[in-house]
Amino acid sequence: MLVTIRDVEYVAKLARLEFTEEQKQRFTEDLNGILNYVEMLNEVDTENVEISIGAYRVENALREDVVKDSFNRDSLLKNAPDSQDGFVKVPKVIE
Amino acid sequence: MEFEAIIGLEVHAELSTKTKIYCGCTTEFGGEQNTHCCPVCMGLPGALPVLNKEVVTYAMKAGLALNCEINKETYMARKNYFYPDCPKNYQITQDETPLCKNGYIEITTEEGTKKIGIQRIHIEEDAGKALHREDGTYVDFNRSGVPLIEIVSKPDMRTAQEAKMYLENLKAILQYTEVSDCKMEEGSLRCDANVSVRPKGSTEFGVKTEIKNMNSFKAVEKAIEYEIKRQIEAINRGEKIVQETRRWDEAKGETVVMRSKEEAHDYRYFPEPDMVYLVVDDEWINNVKSTLPELPDKKRARYISEYGLPEYDASILTSSKALAAFFEDTVKEGASPKDASNWIMGEVLRTLNDREMSIEDIKVQPKHLSKLIELINNGTITGTIAKKVFKDMFETGDDPEKIVNEKGMVQISDENAIRDIVNKVLDENPQSVEDFKNGKTKAMGFVVGQVMKASKGKANPQLVNKLVEEELQKR
Numbered sequence A: 001m002l003v004t005i006r007d008v009e010y011v012a013k014l015a016r017l018e019f020t021e022e023q024k025q026r027f028t029e030d031l032n033g034i035l036n037y038v039e040m041l042n043e044v045d046t047e048n049v050e051i052s053i054g055a056y057r058v059e060n061a062l063r064e065d066v067v068k069d070s071f072n073r074d075s076l077l078k079n080a081p082d083s084q085d086g087f088v089k090v091p092k093v094i095e
Numbered sequence B: 001m002e003f004e005a006i007i008g009l010e011v012h013a014e015l016s017t018k019t020k021i022y023c024g025c026t027t028e029f030g031g032e033q034n035t036h037c038c039p040v041c042m043g044l045p046g047a048l049p050v051l052n053k054e055v056v057t058y059a060m061k062a063g064l065a066l067n068c069e070i071n072k073e074t075y076m077a078r079k080n081y082f083y084p085d086c087p088k089n090y091q092i093t094q095d096e097t098p099l100c101k102n103g104y105i106e107i108t109t110e111e112g113t114k115k116i117g118i119q120r121i122h123i124e125e126d127a128g129k130a131l132h133r134e135d136g137t138y139v140d141f142n143r144s145g146v147p148l149i150e151i152v153s154k155p156d157m158r159t160a161q162e163a164k165m166y167l168e169n170l171k172a173i174l175q176y177t178e179v180s181d182c183k184m185e186e187g188s189l190r191c192d193a194n195v196s197v198r199p200k201g202s203t204e205f206g207v208k209t210e211i212k213n214m215n216s217f218k219a220v221e222k223a224i225e226y227e228i229k230r231q232i233e234a235i236n237r238g239e240k241i242v243q244e245t246r247r248w249d250e251a252k253g254e255t256v257v258m259r260s261k262e263e264a265h266d267y268r269y270f271p272e273p274d275m276v277y278l279v280v281d282d283e284w285i286n287n288v289k290s291t292l293p294e295l296p297d298k299k300r301a302r303y304i305s306e307y308g309l310p311e312y313d314a315s316i317l318t319s320s321k322a323l324a325a326f327f328e329d330t331v332k333e334g335a336s337p338k339d340a341s342n343w344i345m346g347e348v349l350r351t352l353n354d355r356e357m358s359i360e361d362i363k364v365q366p367k368h369l370s371k372l373i374e375l376i377n378n379g380t381i382t383g384t385i386a387k388k389v390f391k392d393m394f395e396t397g398d399d400p401e402k403i404v405n406e407k408g409m410v411q412i413s414d415e416n417a418i419r420d421i422v423n424k425v426l427d428e429n430p431q432s433v434e435d436f437k438n439g440k441t442k443a444m445g446f447v448v449g450q451v452m453k454a455s456k457g458k459a460n461p462q463l464v465n466k467l468v469e470e471e472l473q474k475r
């Protein structure tokens, strides 16, 4: 067992997701299945292999520092669940 | 038991590029809420971030000025957390591969020069701004995606004062290189501190706390001082220090718990799949190196050797790029470095301090300060009058020559005119004449003062001295 129900609960909390006991049980099994499957990668000797961040090596997709027009505010705010006075509005949060 | 403190600082500086780090929106400060935004910096699904080349150049410039090595191959990482000012629910930053590492800043302590190590400098995006109102949290994303560098020091500082000096030098270097304008009041420079204490002589680190929400260098100094004292007192009471994040409460002058280790974030960093490797070659690095200006340390040394200024004056004059430029421009306009330094260290900084202004706001032009100094040196005005003229220049930004002419402040060097004033003062002060005759030379000083006052500070002081003595002898 690589993953326990505790791990599922922890990851769910980090992702702000709520699950029923039944779902937690199922995800624990699913995640263990997945992790057991990719476990076989550990059989490969990666001693001298550099970390790779993608399947194809691509370098330096860069942009010049030239200002472009920003988007129309109303059209942007249409993507937010709620807005007011030109702000995106969300339930009150105080850290 | 005697304790020593271990202090490390994390500084965020907004870069002065024209556009944001991953999109072409402007970085201009202010602007109506959510008008400097696009799908990339608003974190809309499907938007693709593309790294601003200038951000890399600026960050390397900071790194090279701070004596860092450049990591030639780096990649970006996702830092995952939920907060409304972070629209993607992750920040694109660098984790395992910071662009710059292993640098240092020198500070001058009582025991001499001390090197404060810089562990790393990485590039990342700023968050938006959340305003908490009665009925909800309102978010403005204009600042979201503004490029930042995070400069992480090594835990090399031992006192709050050292931390403040490190920050002052860091700010000066970032301003000299024009990497950041470092305006703390606009949030373009922010600082968090890691503080722990340990028995003096011990080599192990104590448990550290992280302090946030310090809005000025003064606040950083006060917060660290408070935290060191708090930790030592807790240990002396037999309590254990807990690893936690604390917030500096400026009004109360104390640090208060924000969150404990148990509530600490788990950021789950991983390589950012929307971006590719960043590779910098020697050519790029050398190009950046060639654009580095004369940095504060070098400038200070030059002021001492070339201009013969005292070390203290040289340190003050080079403490900000704008002040150094003001000094150098004044010298360029003809003033001697000593005169220019004396005036800037004296009248200029004193007046700015009194008004709580900085050199960037001054109306006086270097060429006018230089002219004012010339007016004193060629005898047109006295030193006393010069201070009055300077006050006028400070208010109006006018040419000192114009002020002197309009207000009739030209020095009186006419012997007869001064002799008349002297005799008038002596007639009015028979007691002083008596005192002088009885050998009280102090009386002469009083008479000189009265003559200067009667001439409204315009009489040539050397002539006044000479004539007062002559006339007193005659009586």
Ligand SMILES: [Zn+2]
Residues within 6 Å of the ligand: B020, B023, B024, B025, B036, B037, B038, B039, B040, B041, B042, B145
């Ligand atoms: Zn944008």
